[in-house]
Amino acid sequence: MTAGGVSLPELPEPAVRLESTPIGAPAAARGRLTIDGTTVIGLVGVVLVGGLILTAILAPFLAPYDPRERVGIPFQRPSALYPLGTNDIGQDLLSELIYGARVSLTVGIVAATVALIIGTTVGVLAGFYRRIVGSVLMRFVDILLIIPFLPLLIVLAAYLGRSLLNTILIIGVLIWAATARVIRSQVLSLTQRDYIRAARALGASDARIIGRHILPRVLLLGISQFVQATSGAILLEASLSFLGLGDPLQKSWGSILYWAQVRGAFLTDAWLWWVLPPGLLIGAAALGFALMGFALEQRINPQLRSGR
Amino acid sequence: MSVWNTRPGPPAARRTKLASSLDRLGGRREAPDRATGADGADSKLLEVSHLSTHIWTRAGVVRAVDDVSFELDYGETLGLVGESGCGKSMTALSILRLVPEPAGRIVGGEILFEGEDLLHLSAEQMRDRRGGRIGMIFQDPMTSLNPVHRIGDQIAESARIHLGLSQRAASDRAVELLDKVGIPRARDRARDYPHQFSGGMRQRVMIAIALACDPILLLADEPTTALDVTIQAQILELIVSISAEFHTAVILITHDLGIAAGMCDRINVMYAGRIVESGAVDEIFNRPRMPYTSGLMASIPGLSTARGQPLRTIEGMPPNLIDPPAACRFAARCSDAREICHAGEPELTSRGGPDHHARCWGTDTGGWLP
Numbered sequence: 001m002t003a004g005g006v007s008l009p010e011l012p013e014p015a016v017r018l019e020s021t022p023i024g025a026p027a028a029a030r031g032r033l034t035i036d037g038t039t040v041i042g043l044v045g046v047v048l049v050g051g052l053i054l055t056a057i058l059a060p061f062l063a064p065y066d067p068r069e070r071v072g073i074p075f076q077r078p079s080a081l082y083p084l085g086t087n088d089i090g091q092d093l094l095s096e097l098i099y100g101a102r103v104s105l106t107v108g109i110v111a112a113t114v115a116l117i118i119g120t121t122v123g124v125l126a127g128f129y130r131r132i133v134g135s136v137l138m139r140f141v142d143i144l145l146i147i148p149f150l151p152l153l154i155v156l157a158a159y160l161g162r163s164l165l166n167t168i169l170i171i172g173v174l175i176w177a178a179t180a181r182v183i184r185s186q187v188l189s190l191t192q193r194d195y196i197r198a199a200r201a202l203g204a205s206d207a208r209i210i211g212r213h214i215l216p217r218v219l220l221l222g223i224s225q226f227v228q229a230t231s232g233a234i235l236l237e238a239s240l241s242f243l244g245l246g247d248p249l250q251k252s253w254g255s256i257l258y259w260a261q262v263r264g265a266f267l268t269d270a271w272l273w274w275v276l277p278p279g280l281l282i283g284a285a286a287l288g289f290a291l292m293g294f295a296l297e298q299r300i301n302p303q304l305r306s307g308r
Numbered sequence: 309m310s311v312w313n314t315r316p317g318p319p320a321a322r323r324t325k326l327a328s329s330l331d332r333l334g335g336r337r338e339a340p341d342r343a344t345g346a347d348g349a350d351s352k353l354l355e356v357s358h359l360s361t362h363i364w365t366r367a368g369v370v371r372a373v374d375d376v377s378f379e380l381d382y383g384e385t386l387g388l389v390g391e392s393g394c395g396k397s398m399t400a401l402s403i404l405r406l407v408p409e410p411a412g413r414i415v416g417g418e419i420l421f422e423g424e425d426l427l428h429l430s431a432e433q434m435r436d437r438r439g440g441r442i443g444m445i446f447q448d449p450m451t452s453l454n455p456v457h458r459i460g461d462q463i464a465e466s467a468r469i470h471l472g473l474s475q476r477a478a479s480d481r482a483v484e485l486l487d488k489v490g491i492p493r494a495r496d497r498a499r500d501y502p503h504q505f506s507g508g509m510r511q512r513v514m515i516a517i518a519l520a521c522d523p524i525l526l527l528a529d530e531p532t533t534a535l536d537v538t539i540q541a542q543i544l545e546l547i548v549s550i551s552a553e554f555h556t557a558v559i560l561i562t563h564d565l566g567i568a569a570g571m572c573d574r575i576n577v578m579y580a581g582r583i584v585e586s587g588a589v590d591e592i593f594n595r596p597r598m599p600y601t602s603g604l605m606a607s608i609p610g611l612s613t614a615r616g617q618p619l620r621t622i623e624g625m626p627p628n629l630i631d632p633p634a635a636c637r638f639a640a641r642c643s644d645a646r647e648i649c650h651a652g653e654p655e656l657t658s659r660g661g662p663d664h665h666a667r668c669w670g671t672d673t674g675g676w677l678p
Contacts, residue, residue, distance in 0.1 A: 131410055193451065194446060194448060194451035194452040195451065195452050195453055195454040195455075197406070197446075197452075198444075198446055198452040198453075198514075198517075199454075199465075200406060200438070201404055201406055201438055201439065201444040201446075202438060202439030202444070202465070202466045202469065202517065202518075202520075203435045203436060203437070203438035203439035203440055203466070203469055203470060204435075204439070204465070204469055205435060205469075208469065212457075212465070213454055216456060217456065
């Protein structure tokens with residue numbers, strides 16, 4: 001299990017770290033980063049993500065075969081015909097990988113959208129009505145952050161059944177907590193601004209203040225949170241699929257790994273073309289989104305902006 | 309009205325334009341209550357009685373506003389004067405019921421505005437008064453405008469909330485108001501963002517916002533503190549002329565006695581959460597009947613103050629409002645204090661002059677001060 005470039009049991013952990021304390025760890029690096037450094041990091045992220053998204057969109061043109069068809073003899077080594085070999089039932093692995101980008105990215109992005117919507121709503125409400133509503137909501141967020149993701153994820157996925165929609169909803173419903181926290185803290189600061197007080201003194205209702213003065217100013221922050229949540233969601237989806245809890249009809253990178261593990265690819269030479277490529281792609285996708293999110297956050301969140 | 313003459317264009321035409329727009333707004337200008345105010349009828353615009361606002365802190369309950377009562381006539385300008393932390397701003401926030409909760413709360417008293425007690429209004433009715441009948445100008449125009457919205461939209465917002473104007477009518481109104489507060493090329497500037505305005509211009513914008521719904525009472529909380537001295541005069545002049553033109557009553561909160569003297573009809577001097585002296589502006593300045601007021605005036609540096617001579621101050625600090633002494637609150641800092649001052653707190657009693665009241669044993673009947 002350790003042979004494959006990604007050490008799988010540890011997958012959910014970076015997912016958590018990536019979104020809750022994205023900048024927490026490299027405090028020294030943060031100090032050193034110049035604007036240019038941030039730009040470079042962001043660009044690397046954009047290239048990685050852009051490449052993967054293009055791959056997903058252009059999958060029918062890029063993939064040599066239909067990933068669902070049995071196109072060759074099972075367990076083939078890479079060859080000119082099958083660049084990454086074939087799997088246990090004779091499907092082309094490269095084609096599977098290319099189409100897998102669609103599933104992984106879709107789950108990542110849609111789940112992050114779910115998380116963005118829930119997280120922003122909760123964060124804004126908790127920050128605006130900070131007394132009772134805020135306390136209750138934030139205690140709930142605390143609980144959600146404490147619960148170990150993977151076991152809960154597994155239980156939920158096993159209970160609700162294996163489908164793409166369920167995967168998306170489960171992930172989305174679990175990872176919004178960090179977004180809610182960040183948004184709430186921003187709202188707390190915003191509600192103390194003079195112009196919010198001024199708006200209130202002009203008789204603006206709560207709904208109006210939230211809609212006109214608060215939401216537009218947290219949305220940018222929400223976007224950086226969204227990008228980082230995408231990274232986490234991709235990792236979670238890979239974990240779930242690797243454990244065989246993904247949609248059996250939609251092959252993602254995680255489920256390729258699952259079948260590789262089931263068919264013993266980890267123990268043979270086959271890990272080189274069956275395990276390593278999906279592992280690297282998962283890593284690349286997660287990294288790409290995380291880098292983009294990091295760069296965005298550096299730009300957006302003034303507290304994190306390095307001295308200048 | 310003199311201020312308008314300094315601005316380009318025929319004032320008469322402008323006034324007609326404004327008047328016509330006001331007709332559109334339902335002829336609020338001809339509201340009968342203003343007529344009553346002009347007649348000097350005995351009903352007051354604002355009657356604050358026994359208002360107490362407390363703030364709960366770790367150390368205890370701070371009596372920020374302690375049993376404060378005062379009145380305000382239609383069209384009158386009242387100054388609330390005092391040093392930092394004496395309760396001036398809290399008084400204004402109490403009137404708007406915007407005391408920062410949950411730490412602060414109005415614990416007693418009543419605030420009769422146009423005959424109805426603001427403290428008994430529902431949240432929605434209160435919201436209707438804020439920005440509608442009661443306008444507010446804030447201290448710092450640099451932070452009181454939302455940096456991401458256009459100036460015109462921010463002025464229009466109030467008109468849309470309270471007058472229910474359409475987007476278009478509201479932005480016309482915004483341009484009109486910008487023009488009114490002396491922003492040149494108002495139609496162009498309405499499309500600008502706050503960062504494109506200087507401090508003085510932003511304060512003009514804040515005034516335009518406060519005036520957007522034609523308020524009958526304007527609360528100005530240190531409106532010029534954040535501005536250059538040269539701009540201060542312009543802004544004050546603007547407030548004065550607008551209040552005169554629209555017959556708007558003004559409560560001016562300031563720590564600057566000079567400003568209060570120049571603008572106000574009457575002055576309330578506040579100290580440690582209480583009104584310690586109130587009266588017509590001439591009375592207060594010519595015959596202060598409370599050593600604190602005299603002390604405040606003495607500490608204004610004059611041109612005749614010799615170079616190198618230390619500025620005069622009032623020694624000491626205001627008392628802790630968590631557990632104020634059951635004595636005259638100024639006694640500890642008062643050079644004229646006698647035993648009685650430390651024994652009990654004097655009431656706010658009449659000092660003979662028109663509506664002149666003070667809270668001082670020394671100047672009360674039989675007192676030892678002149």
